[in-house]
Amino acid sequence: MTVSRRLPGLALAAILVVAGCGATVTPGPDGQGTPDATATPSDRPTATPTPTPTPRPEPSFPVAVVAAFTDPRTDIATKELSAAVKRGDLLVTCGLTRLELDGTRLPLGDPEACVASKELPADLAVEPGTLGLLPAGLVTPATKVLRLGGADPFGSPSRRAKVYPLVGRAPDPPKAWLAHDVDEVRTLVSTGDTCPDRGVSYQANVLGKGWDWVLDGGTAHYTGVHMDRRFSGPTGNGWPVPDAVRQGDRGAVRALLADADVTVNDFECPMVKRFTQNRGTIFSIDPRVAPLLASAGVDAVTLGSNHVTDRGADGVAQTLAYLEGSGIAHAGAGMDLDEALAPAVVEVRGLRFAFVGWDSTGGSRWAGPSTAGAAAMTSANVKASLAAAREAGDVVIAMPQWNWPEYHAGFTATALKQRAQIYAAGADHILGSGTHWAGAISITEGERGPQLAVTSHGNFLFGQDWSRQTMEGVIVEMTFLGRRLVQVRLHPYVVMDQAQPNLIDPETDGAYVLGELFEVSELP
Secondary structure, eight states: OOOHHHHHHHHHHHHHHHHTTTTOOEEEESSSSEETTTTOSSSOOOOOOOOOOOOOOEEEEEEEEEEEEEEEOEEEOHHHHHHHHHHHSSBTTTTEEEEEEEEHHHHHHOOGGBGGGGGGGHHHHSHHHHOEEGGGGOOTTHHHHHHHEETTTTSSHHHHHHHOOOEOOOOSSGGGGGOOOGEEEEEEEEEEEEEEOHHHHHIIIIIIHHHHTTTTTEEEEEEEEEOOSSSSSSTTOOOEEEEEEEEOTTHHHHHHTTTTSSSEEOOOOOTTTTTTOOOOOOOOOOOHHHHHHHTTTEEEEEEEEETTTTTTTHHHHHHHHHHHHOEEESSEESSSHHHHHHHHEETTEEEEEEEOOOOOOOOOOBSSSSSSEBBOOOHHHHHHHHHHHHOOOOOEEEBBSSSSSOOOSSSHHHHHHHHHHHTTTTOSSSBOOOOBBBBOOOEEEEEEEEEEESSOOOOOOOOOOSSSHHEEEEEEEEOOOOTTEEEEEEEEEEEEEEEEEEOOOOTTHHHHHHHHHHHHHHHO
């Protein structure tokens, strides 16, 4: 039978297996071999199984969608990005081997067509409108990161809280590729000339719109431009003035200020209990402005300006008290020189930002050893205040009123010398004001990394409706990874009714103020 024929075969196989293991087989009484208890070991080594190595997954990291610094776009939709990647329209950093968008792998095309990360900013600048893909750890201010589907690993806290959908992978990527840590990102927003008297106070107090209305601006667009001939202008025919209308989005300006990790402001005029509605150039401000600024997230202000002593020493004292009562730190003016030079410090999750300010115009009385006033922008004061700021802060930012005369955009020769002195004395960055125009910026490489200098943001809460240049400005947004500056973004706006800033689209109506600024700037 088949079964009986197989059994002897199985027994024989068992004997052969045992014999193969080196045992001596002795015939038993039943004729079957049995292993001898004194079996000798075989001289063949026993094989040890080699474990199969577990594949290591390639490290993953966020990938930024970057454009040239001057690119007006602020965001890109995920569908638009996916289509661009599939078409091969983007510049891809060499070494990036895998790209995933919302968990779906995207084709990266020919790896030979990649671009070295150091060359990417220059290539983007050469071809306007081109986008690139860059590991987030390599991002610098030389490029502009676009938001992706509303998420932004370099944006404000609410933007960073959203899941970022674009992830890259590479075998053994350089350590720098993995350097981005969203928990180490902090944003700083800075606004321009603020002296809410005249038109601002008129709208809030006289017309009864209230102070909240002033910072509840949304977005606006232009229906045209006309000539205002109250002043002769550059050609003797007046100044161009935009015809702006509100689009909606009420509260967009307040949200931009409040959502930053740190918000600072150039506050130029005294707040006093007995304020008046003014038409000239001697100002006084309603004290209700202090809690207004605090409600919009303003953490610190510089008072080093040409108007802070318009109401004398008592005006300085009241201004300090109103700011402190609203929890707003201040620098640049004080009841004596020591207070005027002391830095304003804002701490965010253990990182300390220290701010100092000075006035280089001479319009205010300057603080002395026992007299109130603004901090004069002298060499001794610059060195003393920045030394104190370096001791108190991890990131040191100077906020001078400088670059006079008023109403121009470029760096003056004096401002360039002052910039060098400020950096040499220990400042990391400069956020200047005072010319009533949005002016030149510079992004240069310093000992502690990229350095930003802004000549002027333009008017923010300051009513001058006689020219496009005095109505338009930029809110400056800086992003830090630890102490290092990694992004600079400019948000253009127009002041409507001489009182209320409203954001304008950088791709359309906002292109003018950005273009004027970029033309005279030192960009990477």
